[in-house]
Amino acid sequence: MKTNAIRILESKNISHSIIEYISNDEEIDAVSVANKIGALPETVFKTLVARNDRNEIIVFVIPGNFELNLKKAAASSYSKKIELIKVKELQQLTGYIRGGCSPIGMKKQYRTFIDETARLYD
Secondary structure (H helix, E strand, O other): OOOHHHHHHHHOOOOOOOOOOOOOOOOOOHHHHHHHHOOOHHHOEEEEEEEEOOOOEEEEEEEOOOOOOHHHHHHHOOOOOEEEOOHHHHHHHHOOOOOOOOOOOOOOOOEEEEOHHHHHOO
């Protein structure tokens, strides 16, 4: 099944590859996925969705083996405070489910911050 992200990449002729893995368990965090596909955890990025003090939704994309520092994330997004959204809100806000969220192809375009280490990888 194609996700919105894949449809968008294909429609814009953006080169990409798809890696399939079995996800019939609860191990859907980025480090577990990296292990399943034989990749280093720092090369598998996770998408985290947060809400700031102005009720704005903000997206952060960070390496799988990192944790989001909420104070630094707030400062970088010019927010006084941010907190991660509740899992039950994820699909309604983004169109994606937990473990399959992408910053590409969300229901709405949200401000998105991508960790600078992403430049190190194709």
